[in-house]
Amino acid sequence: GQQVQQSPASLVLQEGENAELQCNFSSTATRLQWFYQRPGGSLVSLLSNPSGTKHTGRLTSTTVTKERRGSLHISSSQITDSGTYLCAMEQGTGSKLSFGKGAKLTVSP
Template sequence: GIQVEQSPPDLILQEGANSTLRCNFSDSVNNLQWFHQNPWGQLINLFYIPSGTKQNGRLSATTVATERYSLLYISSSQTTDSGVYFCAVERFRGSRLTFGEGTQLTVNP
């Protein structure tokens, strides 16, 4: 099956710093999504981004499908950004999402 690798596995920032999270995948995909899991366990869908670039407030994401990677940018980080960020991909419609292991982000005040 498709392999999904996220880096870095852990990241510690001071409030106000910027960061870039990376997701590499081993095969072509027709679906890529980013999720944030907050410290209370809630999973929130951030982006549906199989290709191109999207922005939502301080967060933006870029997927370069031909090179099999996606980046999640967090600018001016806040303590509420802490948690685990997951990337998930789907090879083709109906093949089901495969999740990466996640990046644990800690933002200190």
């Protein structure tokens, strides 16, 4: 079955609201990495952390490895935040990642 489950699959917010994206994984992970996928398809790495909480700008990633879950919090969402957010789980130390199906965020004025 799907190793990485993301929820919600889609989210619609008004500008200024906060977004919370969840990621659950079915096996032990060494790291969780969050990506933003541009409309053209390329991936922008947002945050990567093995456990605990990490911040950058308006983004906060929290990973609780023992509970096999993680989250990405986007505060004060902006229209330009709209797009697809992917959670990827890493097992071991290679480049192998298992991706979730993504969460489509739409931020309206």
